[in-house]
Amino acid sequence: MKIKEIKVFVCCPGRNFVTVKVITEDGTYGLGDGTVNGRELAVVSYLEEHVVPCLIGKDAHQIEDIWQYLYKGAYWQNGAISIAAISAIDMALWDIKGKLAKMPVYLLLGGKSRKGVTVYVHANGETIDEVIGNLGAYIKQGYKAVRLQCALPNSKGTYGTMEGKKNYYELQGNRPLPPENEWSTTKYLNFIPELFKKAREKFGYEIELCHDVHSRITPIEAARLGKLLEPYQLLFLEDAVTTENQEGYKILREQTHIPLATGEKFNTLWDAKEMIQNQWIDYVRTAATHGGGLTALRRLADFASLYHVRTAPHGAPDLSPICLMAHMHFNLWAPNFGIQEFVGFGTPEINEVFQYQVEMKEGLLYMDDQPGLGIDFDEEAAKKHPYKRSYLPVNRLEDGTLWNW
Structure with a gap:
């Protein structure tokens, strides 16, 4: 053919x-x-x-x-x-x-290992009370796992929240350039544990919670954060430090027993090799779009399974529904699947361009059995939504030093 x-x-x-x-x-x-x-x-x-x-x-x-x-x-x-x-x-x-x-496609990969795909959603907010309120709403909807992110008080932009609830296009105005955020590790370490303390006090320990540091702190700072968060029994701490120097995770692993997840920026199995074989992480988060497609993801899952590492594919809103559906098939098959990041059901604009069917029941995501990936693309509808140049933000310390976003 x-x-x-x-x-x-x-x-x-x-x-x-x-x-x-x-x-x-x-x-x-x-x-x-x-x-x-x-x-x-x-x-x-x-x-x-x-x-x-x-x-x-x-x-x-x-x-x-x-x-x-x-x-x-x-x-x-x-x-x-x-x-x-x-x-x-x-x-x-x-x-x-x-x-x-x-x-x-999951049948071609080898068939199902589970009846549905466990997902986690994002509960964000500009205050702890707002995050806790959003967490409660997701629990009522049946979600069993939620990521918590909260803006730091008196800071200009924090990962997981949008300044004034604007989107990236609005933040960039009529002259598309990367918006700039501000970062203070001291403020962060003194603030974030309170978020999880209040979440556990209100909702107990049956709901799974996780948090994304977005690689903004050093290994020893991350070790301190891990210790502070240990009482709240997180499902995992994501991207605690950068991955370029993989031994940073060795330092972190030796200092805290909190489960660790990383890998959304990995492009190949080789990027993850040392972390997996040394068991410095518990979840590898490589996405089909950024890691070589289903062919490479299957290889990564098999390698990770030898070292008790589970998959937790990246599922940010900048990955299209095609990637979501590829992940659905991969997740149904992978014996060592852990959890799927899920940003919710698409907007009317997205669902006009991409036609697919997923349904959430009691914390599990299901899809209809269709030949192939089970998604279609409307070329005419796509023409109504032309490309707009846009950038993710950049991040600076309070003294102006460029930092990890």
Whole structure:
């Protein structure tokens, strides 16, 4: 089954998404997500100029060979842009294979390991009371796991919250440049434990709670935070420190028994190798869009399972519903699946462009059994939402030093 055409779309139904459509000679098509937030057009260029011309005429069934061809054949093979392009093609090929086999992709991966996908949602707020209120609302909706993020008092912008509840486009105004946030580790360490103390006092310990530090503190500072949060029994502490120097997690692991999660910026298994084999983390959070697609994610899961590490794929709002559906199939299959980040059901604009079906019952996400990934893309609807240049914020310390966002 030869590849006849590959189309690349970039649209903005609230957020920018890069969508790939691979079409075979009999008209069967598959969809993939290649979004890299703030660098979307770089992926589009890589796809259109360097990937698409190499794939026309190739056999769409040869997923593994195409993956290796795009990875090893480029020589300059690592990095967010090239891997996102490979990921999008890989998802689309799995979608095609499922449609041709008339099976959902999880059956091609080996079948279900569970009846539904455990998810966690985000309870954010500008005050502790607002976060606690949002947590209570999610508990009433049936969610069993929630991430808590709260703005730091008297700080300009905190990860997980939006200044004045504006979105990134509003924060950038008519001249799109990265908005700037402000950071104080001292204020953060003195404030965040109170959030979890109040959450446990009000809702007890049956609800799973987690928190994202977003790599803003050093290993020894993270060790202190872990100790402070240990009484509140978090499901995991996410991205406590940067991952470039992986031994930072060794320091953290030796100082606290709080479970650790990281990996949303990993592009290959090699990025995660030391952390997994040394058991410095408990959850690896690599996403299908940023980690090489389903082909690579399956390999990562198998390796992680040898070391008691579970998967918890990244599920931020800058990953399109195509990635969500790829994760649904992966999560149903992976024996060592842990939990899926879930930002909620799409907006009317997103659901006009992407057609898919998921349903949440008692903390588990379910989908209909459809051939392939179970999602479609409306090209005409996408035209109503043209690309808007946008950036994630940058972060500075109070003295102006550029810091990790």
